[in-house]
Amino acid sequence: MLIKRSPNGIDLPFPSEITPRAVYEGRRAFLKQAAAGLVLAGTGELAFAAERPKLGAKRNSAYVVPDKPTDFEDATTYNNFYEFGTGKGDPARRAGSLRARPWAVAIEGEVAKPRTIDVEALLKLAPLEERIYRLRCVEGWSMVIPWTGYSLSNLIRAVEPNGHARFVEFVTLADPDQMPGLGSRVLQWPYTEGLRLDEANHPLTLLAFGMYGEVLPNQNGAPVRIVVPWKYGFKSAKSIVRIRFRRDQPRTSWNLVAPDEYGFYSNVNPEVDHPRWSQATERRIGEGGFFTPKRKTLMFNGYNQVASLYTGMDLKRYY
Amino acid sequence: MQPRQLAWTKRAVFLLGLLPFVRLFVLGATEGLGANPLEAITHGTGSWALYFLCITLAVTPLRRLTGWNWLIRLRRMLGLYAFFYASLHFIAFLWFDHFFDLEAMWRDVRKRPFITVGFLAFVLLLPLAATSTDAAVRRLGRRWQRLHRAIYLIVPLAVLHFWWMKAGKNDLGEPLLFAVIVAVLLLTRVIAWRRRVRAGAAA
Numbered sequence: 086m087l088i089k090r091s092p093n094g095i096d097l098p099f100p101s102e103i104t105p106r107a108v109y110e111g112r113r114a115f116l117k118q119a120a121a122g123l124v125l126a127g128t129g130e131l132a133f134a135a136e137r138p139k140l141g142a143k144r145n146s147a148y149v150v151p152d153k154p155t156d157f158e159d160a161t162t163y164n165n166f167y168e169f170g171t172g173k174g175d176p177a178r179r180a181g182s183l184r185a186r187p188w189a190v191a192i193e194g195e196v197a198k199p200r201t202i203d204v205e206a207l208l209k210l211a212p213l214e215e216r217i218y219r220l221r222c223v224e225g226w227s228m229v230i231p232w233t234g235y236s237l238s239n240l241i242r243a244v245e246p247n248g249h250a251r252f253v254e255f256v257t258l259a260d261p262d263q264m265p266g267l268g269s270r271v272l273q274w275p276y277t278e279g280l281r282l283d284e285a286n287h288p289l290t291l292l293a294f295g296m297y298g299e300v301l302p303n304q305n306g307a308p309v310r311i312v313v314p315w316k317y318g319f320k321s322a323k324s325i326v327r328i329r330f331r332r333d334q335p336r337t338s339w340n341l342v343a344p345d346e347y348g349f350y351s352n353v354n355p356e357v358d359h360p361r362w363s364q365a366t367e368r369r370i371g372e373g374g375f376f377t378p379k380r381k382t383l384m385f386n387g388y389n390q391v392a393s394l395y396t397g398m399d400l401k402r403y404y
Numbered sequence: 405m406q407p408r409q410l411a412w413t414k415r416a417v418f419l420l421g422l423l424p425f426v427r428l429f430v431l432g433a434t435e436g437l438g439a440n441p442l443e444a445i446t447h448g449t450g451s452w453a454l455y456f457l458c459i460t461l462a463v464t465p466l467r468r469l470t471g472w473n474w475l476i477r478l479r480r481m482l483g484l485y486a487f488f489y490a491s492l493h494f495i496a497f498l499w500f501d502h503f504f505d506l507e508a509m510w511r512d513v514r515k516r517p518f519i520t521v522g523f524l525a526f527v528l529l530l531p532l533a534a535t536s537t538d539a540a541v542r543r544l545g546r547r548w549q550r551l552h553r554a555i556y557l558i559v560p561l562a563v564l565h566f567w568w569m570k571a572g573k574n575d576l577g578e579p580l581l582f583a584v585i586v587a588v589l590l591l592t593r594v595i596a597w598r599r600r601v602r603a604g605a606a607a
Contacts, residue, residue: 162438163438
């Protein structure tokens with residue numbers, strides 16, 4: 086009899102084999118919604134057009150947090166994705182128009198091997214793994230999400246940045262046919278984010294294709310996004326079509342709107358307040374009820390292993 | 405309008421004004437407020453405070469426009485509903501944002517301009533709510549009206565609070581709408597006042 090063993094000797098089931106309660110409840114809710122949608126004969130714009138395919142991957146136990154994962158339902162209905170509207174529920178309602186396949190990502194700039202990679206090829210570039218990360222939004226709420234993907238450093242290595250590359254820019258799709266929120270002038274489109282090359286190369290920086298053991302829902306940044314867990318959520322660009330390696334620091338979307346409120350670094354930092362609210366505490370979505378005080382926010386969102394990236398930097402100045 | 409009709413109208417308006425509260429309460433008790441119910445309550449009560457402030461300010465221009473003088477009989481209840489939702493909004497802020505830590509709340513009030521103006525608007529509403537009884541109206545006489553003109557300051561402060569809250573997200577569509585509504589409502593006062601002055605000068 087063949088007994089398969091994982092390299093680390095611990096047999097963990099694939100996440101797809103243990104369907105979390107929240108997920109199947111979410112599916113049931115979806116089925117009800119879908120039935121209602123049929124009754125309404127297509128008047129509703131459902132982001133859940135069909136059940137998403139699985140995206141199984143072995144959990145990497147080096148990248149898990151003890152916190153309880155947020156319910157799938159909450160993580161997929163309470164989103165900031167302004168390309169689909171500024172309301173938290175807008176992405177879940179309206180992201181159904183996003184066509185996540187076919188999809189390609191252009192790799193450009195200061196690299197030896199610029200190329201356009203199809204998302205199917207990107208998926209196979211490195212072994213997928215599941216990691217459970219805390220997500221802290223600059224607005225003062227947080228979630229805990231199981232992502233599926235691999236370290237962005239795998240892709241960076243494959244395209245061979247040259248000696249001039251110091252920053253990496255991530256550009257989100259901006260197609261008015263697929264994204265009804267682009268009519269709004271809240272932000273300059275396309276949504277652009279960026280990291281220093283060493284931040285992008287940090288093993289924590291994830292190129293993600295899935296969450297909760299399934300492919301990314303549109304409203305969460307399908308088909309491919311980055312996840313930088315020690316920075317405020319807006320740094321983690323969604324639905325990426327372009328990754329550009331640059332000599333100079335890119336201008337990023339929120340920084341262009343309000344440079345005093347959203348810095349280029351935007352590391353989670355309880356000591357540095359947002360001008361309009363304190364960042365010392367956060368509301369964990371789905372945790373407790375009316376009588377649960379907020380949680381204390383942790384420096385670098387608890388990911389102290391990134392501290393060495395900022396040695397000697399005044400993080401109050403470079404917020 | 406007959407007194408009986410007016411009594412029924414008042415009852416209807418009372419029930420209508422209570423609806424947003426009942427809705428928040430029921431949804432809050434049945435997990436119907438989405439992923440962040442505390443935020444939904446804070447935003448919901450704040451919005452309704454602003455709606456009722458605008459409705460209250462609309463009573464006099466609407467009365468002048470339509471000649472329905474009975475509308476004035478609803479104004480006190482509408483103003484008190486504005487105060488009711490503003491109080492819930494303040495309690496939500498004190499409870500959910502600061503978990504009743506008065507010192508932390510006070511730091512927030514002093515440090516952040518959008519909270520400063522919101523807090524100021526709420527504090528200024530307190531004497532108006534306290535002097536809303538018939539007895540207070542009688543006792544204060546002409547001073548009652550002067551005191552209640554504070555509403556002309558309170559409503560712009562509330563709009564500013566909303567504006568600055570949304571400014572960080574550069575999402576100014578709704579605040580702009582309310583700024584325009586309030587500007588129009590206040591402008592009708594200025595026009596009416598100038599007419600009165602001119603009529604007085606002519607006489």
